[in-house]
Amino acid sequence: MLSVFGMLMLFVSYIVYAERRVSAFIQDRLGPNRVGWQGLMQPWADAIKLILKEDIYPDKADKFLFFLAPFIAFAPGLITFALIPIGSLDFSDPQAALAISNINVGILFILAIGSLNFYGLAFGGWASNNKWSLFGGLRASAQMISFEIAMGFALISILMTAESVNMNSIVHSQTGTLWGFIPRWNVFVQPLAFLVFLIAAFAENNRLPFDMPEAEPELVGGYHTEYSSLKFGLFFLGEYAALITMSAVIVTLFFGGWTLPWVSQETMASWGWGPIISGLFSFAVFIVKWFAVMFFYIWVRWTLPRVRYDQLMNLGWKVLIELAFLNILITAAIGLWL
Amino acid sequence: MILDALFLINALLAVGFAVAMITRKNPIYSALCLIATFFPLAFIFLLLWAPFVAMIQIMVYAGAIMVLFVFVIMMINTEKQELEAGKPKWYRRIAGAIAFLFVIVGFYSIVMGINSIAPVDSSIKEEFGSTAALGHLIFDKYLIQFELVSVLILVAVIGAVFLAKKNLD
Numbered sequence: 001m002l003s004v005f006g007m008l009m010l011f012v013s014y015i016v017y018a019e020r021r022v023s024a025f026i027q028d029r030l031g032p033n034r035v036g037w038q039g040l041m042q043p044w045a046d047a048i049k050l051i052l053k054e055d056i057y058p059d060k061a062d063k064f065l066f067f068l069a070p071f072i073a074f075a076p077g078l079i080t081f082a083l084i085p086i087g088s089l090d091f092s093d094p095q096a097a098l099a100i101s102n103i104n105v106g107i108l109f110i111l112a113i114g115s116l117n118f119y120g121l122a123f124g125g126w127a128s129n130n131k132w133s134l135f136g137g138l139r140a141s142a143q144m145i146s147f148e149i150a151m152g153f154a155l156i157s158i159l160m161t162a163e164s165v166n167m168n169s170i171v172h173s174q175t176g177t178l179w180g181f182i183p184r185w186n187v188f189v190q191p192l193a194f195l196v197f198l199i200a201a202f203a204e205n206n207r208l209p210f211d212m213p214e215a216e217p218e219l220v221g222g223y224h225t226e227y228s229s230l231k232f233g234l235f236f237l238g239e240y241a242a243l244i245t246m247s248a249v250i251v252t253l254f255f256g257g258w259t260l261p262w263v264s265q266e267t268m269a270s271w272g273w274g275p276i277i278s279g280l281f282s283f284a285v286f287i288v289k290w291f292a293v294m295f296f297y298i299w300v301r302w303t304l305p306r307v308r309y310d311q312l313m314n315l316g317w318k319v320l321i322e323l324a325f326l327n328i329l330i331t332a333a334i335g336l337w338l
Numbered sequence: 339m340i341l342d343a344l345f346l347i348n349a350l351l352a353v354g355f356a357v358a359m360i361t362r363k364n365p366i367y368s369a370l371c372l373i374a375t376f377f378p379l380a381f382i383f384l385l386l387w388a389p390f391v392a393m394i395q396i397m398v399y400a401g402a403i404m405v406l407f408v409f410v411i412m413m414i415n416t417e418k419q420e421l422e423a424g425k426p427k428w429y430r431r432i433a434g435a436i437a438f439l440f441v442i443v444g445f446y447s448i449v450m451g452i453n454s455i456a457p458v459d460s461s462i463k464e465e466f467g468s469t470a471a472l473g474h475l476i477f478d479k480y481l482i483q484f485e486l487v488s489v490l491i492l493v494a495v496i497g498a499v500f501l502a503k504k505n506l507d
Contacts, residue, residue, distance in 0.1 A: 062366075065366070065367075065370070103389065104389055104468060104469070105389045105390055105392075105393045105469065108390065108393035108394070108397065108469075109393055111393075111397055111401075112393050112394075112396040112397040112400070112401055113396070115397065115400075115401035115402070115405075116396075116400060116401065118401075118405055119370075119373065119405075119408070122405075122408055122409075122412065123366075123370070123408075125412075126366060126412050134412065137412065138409065138412060138413070141405055141408065141409045141412075142409065144405070145402060145405045145406070145409075148401070148402070165469050
C-alpha cells in the first residue's frame with residue numbers, strides 16, 4: 001500500500017513536469033530543462049521551494065476550514081486509487097486483482113469518494129474570505145454537481161454491458177474481440193458513453209477547457225488565491241492526483257484495464273505464468289494505456305481554449321445528460337432484444 | 339467482538355457529529371458536521387451487509403445533497419447577520435426537551451442494539467444486500483411501489499419548477 005502511495009506521489013510530481021515539457025513542446029518552447037538531465041530534477045526543486053515558502057493565513061480567514069480544505073481536496077484522488085486493478089496476479093482467476101482493495105461495489109466507491117474533493121475547493125474558497133476565492137468555490141460546486149450526473153449516467157450503460165459493479169469484473173468483461181477484429185473494449189462497445197464520460201471527467205477534474213473554478217484571467221487563482229506554501233502544494237498535488245486516478249479509471253472502464261487487446265483471457269491463462277511475472281506484465285500493459293490517457297489530458301489542455309461558464313452549464317445539463325440517457329435506452333434495448 | 343466495537347465507534351461518531359451539527363452557530367460548520375455524520379452511517383450500513391446502500395449513502399447525501407446545502411449557505415452568507423440566540427421561548431423549551439428525549443432514546447438504542455446487529459451466521463447469503471439483490475427486489479418484487487415513488491418525486495420536481503417559474507415572472 002505504501003509503495004502504491006509512493007508510486008502515486010512520484011507520478012504526481014512527474015506529471016507536472018511532463019505537463020510543462022509537453023506544453024512547451026506543443027507551443028514550440030523548451031520548458032524546464034535546467035535542473036538535472038533534461039530538467040528531470042525539476043519536481044524536487046519545486047517541492048523544496050514550496051516547503052520553504054512562508055505559510056500565510058489571511059487575517060479574516062476561517063482558520064480551521066482554511067487549514068482543513070487542502071486536505072479534503074487532496075485525499076479523495078489517492079483513496080479512490082486503492083480500488084483500481086492495476087494488474088492481475090493470475091490470469092485464470094477473474095478476481096486475482098493486483099489492487100489494494102477489490103470490493104464488490106468498486107466503481108460506486110470511486111464515484112462516492114471522488115465526488116468529495118469538491119468540499120476541499122468549496123470550503124477553501126469560502127474560508128479564504130476573498131471574493132474571487134468564493135467565486136471559484138461556488139463555480140466548482142456548480143460545475144461538479146452538474147457533470148457528476150452526466151458521468152453517473154454514462155457509467156450506468158457501462159455497468160449494463162459489464163453486468164457488474166466490481167472493477168475487476170468490468171476489466172474481464174472487456175477481453176476478447178468484437179466481430180473478430182476490434183478489441184472488445186468499452187470504448188468501442190459504448191462510444192457514446194465514452195464521449196460523455198470523458199467530457200464529464202475533464203469537468204470533474206477542472207481541466208481546461210473546463211477550468212472555471214480557477215480561471216486565471218477572471219478569478220486570479222480561484223479557490224486557492226489566498227493559499228501559500230504547502231497548503232497550495234496540497235491543492236496542486238490533489239488536482240493532479242485526481243487527474244492520475246481519473247486516467248486510471250478511464251483505462252479500467254473503457255480501455256480494458258490491464259488486459260491485452262486481441263488476446264483472450266484463455267490464451268493469457270494458458271501461458272501459465274507465476275504471480276510475479278503475471279503481475280509485472282499486466283502492470284506494464286496497464287501503465288502504457290495509463291500514460292497514453294494522461295498524455296491525452298495534457299494534450300487537450302494545451303489545444304483547446306476555455307469555454308464560457310454558461311456554455312459549460314448548457315453543455316452539462318442540456319447535452320451530456322440527455323446523451324447519457326439516450327445511451328442507457330439504446331443499451332437497454334439492445335440488451336433486451338439481441 | 340470487532341464488529342461490536344466498530345459499530346459502537348461509528349454509532350458514537352454519528353451521534354457526536356449530529357449533536358455538533360445542531361450546536362454550531364456557523365451554518366457552514368453545521369453542514370460540515372452533517373457531512374461527517376454520513377460516513378459513520380455508511381459504515382454502519384456496511385456492517386449490516388449492505389455495501390450498495392452504504393455507497394449510495396455517501397454518493398447521494400455527501401456527494402450531491404450536501405453540495406447543494408453548502409452552495410446555498412455560501413450564497414446567502416449568513417455569517418454576517420450572526421444568528422441571535424435570544425431568550426428561549428416556551429416552545430423552544432418544549433422542543434429542546436423533546437430533542438433531549440430523542441438523544442436519550444438514541445443512546446439507549448445504541449447500547450441495546452449492540453447485541454442485535456449484523457448476526458454473523460449462515461442465514462445471511464453472500465448476495466444479501468448486493469447491488470444485484472437490491473435491483474431484483476426493487477424491479478421485480480416491489481416494482482409498483484417503486485414506480486409510485488418515482489411518480490411522487492416527479493410531481494415534486496414539477497411543483498418545484500412551477501414555483502420557481504412563478505417567482506421569475
